[in-house]
Amino acid sequence: MKTTLEERLSEGLARSATKAPALILAVGEVSTHVARRRRRRSNLRGALAVITIAAGVGGLLAIRATRTGDASAPTSATNVESPLRHLPDATIRYSTPTKPGAIALELADGQHITFAITGSPFYDGYSQQSTIQYDTYATGRAQADNVDVPLIPEPALGGTETLAYWTGVPATATRVEYIPAAGKSVWQTPIAGITAFPTAAHNPNDTFIAYDNDGNELIRTTWATTHLVSSGNVDNGPMHFDYSSLSDPAVDVYGPIDVTKIADLDRAATEGYTTFANATMFGCLAANGDAAWTNCIGTTDAAVKTYLLDHQPTGS
Amino acid sequence: MMQNAITAAAAELTGDDIVHVEFARFFATAKQPMMRLAFLLTASPQQSEDAVQDSFIRVLEKWSQINDPASYMRRAVVNRCMSWHRHTAVVRRTQSQVATADSYTDQPDEILDALLHLPQRRRAVVVLTYYEHLDTDAIGAVLGISTATVRSTLHRALAQLKGILG
Numbered sequence: 001m002k003t004t005l006e007e008r009l010s011e012g013l014a015r016s017a018t019k020a021p022a023l024i025l026a027v028g029e030v031s032t033h034v035a036r037r038r039r040r041r042s043n044l045r046g047a048l049a050v051i052t053i054a055a056g057v058g059g060l061l062a063i064r065a066t067r068t069g070d071a072s073a074p075t076s077a078t079n080v081e082s083p084l085r086h087l088p089d090a091t092i093r094y095s096t097p098t099k100p101g102a103i104a105l106e107l108a109d110g111q112h113i114t115f116a117i118t119g120s121p122f123y124d125g126y127s128q129q130s131t132i133q134y135d136t137y138a139t140g141r142a143q144a145d146n147v148d149v150p151l152i153p154e155p156a157l158g159g160t161e162t163l164a165y166w167t168g169v170p171a172t173a174t175r176v177e178y179i180p181a182a183g184k185s186v187w188q189t190p191i192a193g194i195t196a197f198p199t200a201a202h203n204p205n206d207t208f209i210a211y212d213n214d215g216n217e218l219i220r221t222t223w224a225t226t227h228l229v230s231s232g233n234v235d236n237g238p239m240h241f242d243y244s245s246l247s248d249p250a251v252d253v254y255g256p257i258d259v260t261k262i263a264d265l266d267r268a269a270t271e272g273y274t275t276f277a278n279a280t281m282f283g284c285l286a287a288n289g290d291a292a293w294t295n296c297i298g299t300t301d302a303a304v305k306t307y308l309l310d311h312q313p314t315g316s
Numbered sequence: 317m318m319q320n321a322i323t324a325a326a327a328e329l330t331g332d333d334i335v336h337v338e339f340a341r342f343f344a345t346a347k348q349p350m351m352r353l354a355f356l357l358t359a360s361p362q363q364s365e366d367a368v369q370d371s372f373i374r375v376l377e378k379w380s381q382i383n384d385p386a387s388y389m390r391r392a393v394v395n396r397c398m399s400w401h402r403h404t405a406v407v408r409r410t411q412s413q414v415a416t417a418d419s420y421t422d423q424p425d426e427i428l429d430a431l432l433h434l435p436q437r438r439r440a441v442v443v444l445t446y447y448e449h450l451d452t453d454a455i456g457a458v459l460g461i462s463t464a465t466v467r468s469t470l471h472r473a474l475a476q477l478k479g480i481l482g
Contacts, residue, residue: 013427019355182383
């Protein structure tokens, strides 16, 4: 039986939804946009085809022969590699303070995914976050301020509808197979405990399997479950899903969050506060070196709290 | 009438044209429900339109690979609406204020206002539960979280809303 609150929500949401504006978009515009994108990709594929032909059929056969003899290659004939490439550090450019050790990877489709610990204003203070950026997506998970957070704080699955990744892959794994719920399996050699696969239709039932160098299965996992298949020094702790949302984990880390200090700031005041916060963090790192990252987070947090107390709107 | 015209035209078409006819039918039926869903998640007409437009483009690009376009579309819209709130807490806070100021109507809306106080995942779970009327399994599939997490998130969201709405 519904409570009064649930009834209010059902009725209120239905009423609020009617206030949504009409979509000012014709189906033809969608088609045109997609066609334009496909033409760009087609042009790129054409250029690649020329290069491939120039390489010669013999060369391709030689590559295939080499692959067949690769001990780490999968045994399934339908299972092909989805390569992952480690990009140079210069690829990573963040406008906010970034802890040394960030990693940028190039996926099979040419997209980049970056993993970093960054500093950021966080409610009434300053915090460090584990951040992942891919295409137009970015996700952050707040971390405790007073600890040296590793780049991959804990094993996690995540992604968007066009990306599936697994961070914290066991160090002994030399190959990870990704089995989409719909589509063909692909495999990849993890880099720094990370695997990331472009996917056509992300699904919670997608499966990852990690193998060691001898082809033994170490871990098999889907979005909701992790199953340790063989014994060994593999951490079989619970795996969280990192699809989005730093809000709930943030509550887990910080407890109830105080929003009162920023609740009444207008846009200009908010920009002033964020500029001050990042400038303070950059200044601390410049003065003390990157090794002082964790201390700088702490001192910046304290400075931001003081700044906010001194910059509350009159009458608030 | 429009549906019949589209169906008749499809009889003479093949290949990509068929895809576009199928997509046009899907577009016609899904666009306003998706706008409403996006509006409840963002409270911003502009962000709703951007999210829905981007999602339709993605759906058409993947059309031949998608078994259930409606589910894919819903997931894409929710994901885009949530990514809008994603970056940092401060950015989220600022955007929520902007969204309130720019909202489609000047009339007070206690439910929409209350939703803006919820963290993004809680807001999504509430909207998917009480507007889309999805069960916990379906919500878990949309958000990519377990059903247990859906239940606990909904529990927290209701507790928070109770405090706000009284």
